[in-house]
Amino acid sequence: MFINQSIQTYSRPMMPSSMRQHLRQKALGVLGPKILWMAVGKVLLFFCPLLLLANFWLSSSAGRIAVALEDAEQGRYLLMDEHIKLRAERARLYSPEYLNKRAASQLALYVPGKEQVTRF
Structure with a gap:
């Protein structure tokens, strides 16, 4: 059995933070618009359908409302005609000529003539 018991530390080589910041800004500069447009595309892909x-x-609802309105308007015109x-x-039934004729035919009531009316 081979066991390596070295006590050496290992540190990864690191670049200076200014260089790292520069590379990050460069990557964001290149990928920033692409990432933004991908996000916009995803939102549009969800919201457009x-x-x-x-x-x-809404258009079918508007069509149904228009048909219902047209039917109501037609019913209103029919009711106005019936009215x-x-x-x-009613004007014919309440006319004095009709009432006199009806009273004479059904109740035998006649309007007296001038020679029939006497005053005491």
Whole structure:
């Protein structure tokens, strides 16, 4: 069995800190925009489909709301027509000519003539 019992220390060769700082800045200068654009690309890759889905959903919702609004407007016009017809019918039913005719036919009530009215 061979055991090396040397007590020598080993230190890694190191470059001066100014040189290390210079190399780090150079690496960031080269890779900085690339890293930034990769991050922007990842964000866009996530948000673009999300934005596209939101756009589709909003456009379909707007279409459904437009159809519902059109149906409500059509119903409003129909109700306005019915209201006009009902007001004309009410005016006809409350007219004095119609009331006199109806009273004469159903209740035998007639408006007396001038020669029929006497004062005491």
